[in-house]
Amino acid sequence: MAQATFRFHGELSDFLQHKRRNLKPEIVKTFQHRASVKDMIESLGVPHAEIEALLVDGAAVGFEKIVEDGAKVDVYPRAEMLNGRPGLMLRPPIPAPPRFVLDIHLGRLAAYLRMLGFDSAWRNDFPDDELAQVAHDEARILLTRDVGCLKRSPVIWGYFVRGTDPAAQIREVMGRFDLAPGVQLFRRCMKCNALVEPVEKDAIRDALPQGTALYFDEFHRCRDCGRIFWKGSHYERMRSLIDELMGK
Numbered sequence: 001m002a003q004a005t006f007r008f009h010g011e012l013s014d015f016l017q018h019k020r021r022n023l024k025p026e027i028v029k030t031f032q033h034r035a036s037v038k039d040m041i042e043s044l045g046v047p048h049a050e051i052e053a054l055l056v057d058g059a060a061v062g063f064e065k066i067v068e069d070g071a072k073v074d075v076y077p078r079a080e081m082l083n084g085r086p087g088l089m090l091r092p093p094i095p096a097p098p099r100f101v102l103d104i105h106l107g108r109l110a111a112y113l114r115m116l117g118f119d120s121a122w123r124n125d126f127p128d129d130e131l132a133q134v135a136h137d138e139a140r141i142l143l144t145r146d147v148g149c150l151k152r153s154p155v156i157w158g159y160f161v162r163g164t165d166p167a168a169q170i171r172e173v174m175g176r177f178d179l180a181p182g183v184q185l186f187r188r189c190m191k192c193n194a195l196v197e198p199v200e201k202d203a204i205r206d207a208l209p210q211g212t213a214l215y216f217d218e219f220h221r222c223r224d225c226g227r228i229f230w231k232g233s234h235y236e237r238m239r240s241l242i243d244e245l246m247g248k
């Protein structure tokens with residue numbers, strides 16, 4: 001039997017079944033048949049979409065590298081963890097501004113991302129293979145609670161959302177993708193992801209809940225579904241979250 005040692009750095013240890021605290025998670029894998037480093041890593045539970053850099057015996061390699069007997073494999077979630085050592089880009093840089101597609105479990109997170117102005121595709125009936133294809137074809141980052149989805153080969157950029165509470169999830173995703181500087185409130189509809197535009201109060205007065213017209217003067221309307229937005233309680237919560245994330 002041949003064997004290889006895998007070390008998973010940083011948050012990649014979240015995917016390992018036997019998580020050992022305060023130790024570098026290191027796994028010795030025995031194998032009979034030669035396979036690519038990507039296949040071996042995914043068989044240990046870590047999806048390729050969360051990996052930015054790979055070293056085999058200290059040398060940067062791509063996903064297709066065949067693992068030899070005795071190999072030592074280092075797996076990194078972010079290329080900057082190589083500390084300036086030359087790496088090999090495993091995927092193109094994330095497009096700016098980042099765009100997202102989210103799985104069925106992340107509807108609230110999609111609404112938050114839209115509220116912050118980020119283009120976020122979400123439907124409550126996206127099948128897994130279609131999610132992966134949309135992510136690929138539209139150059140979107142796939143956000144999911146399903147690790148298996150991140151192992152699908154069309155996925156270029158992806159992230160397993162660790163948190164289960166939407167408020168924790170939005171903090172997590174903003175931190176991981178450094179979203180705070182790109183936030184634009186009242187740009188996108190929380191409901192359908194289309195762009196919104198300013199609208200005069202008199203034009204929509206009849207459509208507002210009772211009392212709203214008394215307390216607010218600025219309104220935006222979705223160009224697509226017609227939904228109306230104003231600086232109500234959602235806005236206040238988002239404003240304080242953004243201030244917190246930007247260290248204000």
Ligand SMILES: [Zn+2]
Nearest residue numbers: 189192222225
């Ligand atoms: Zn809309």
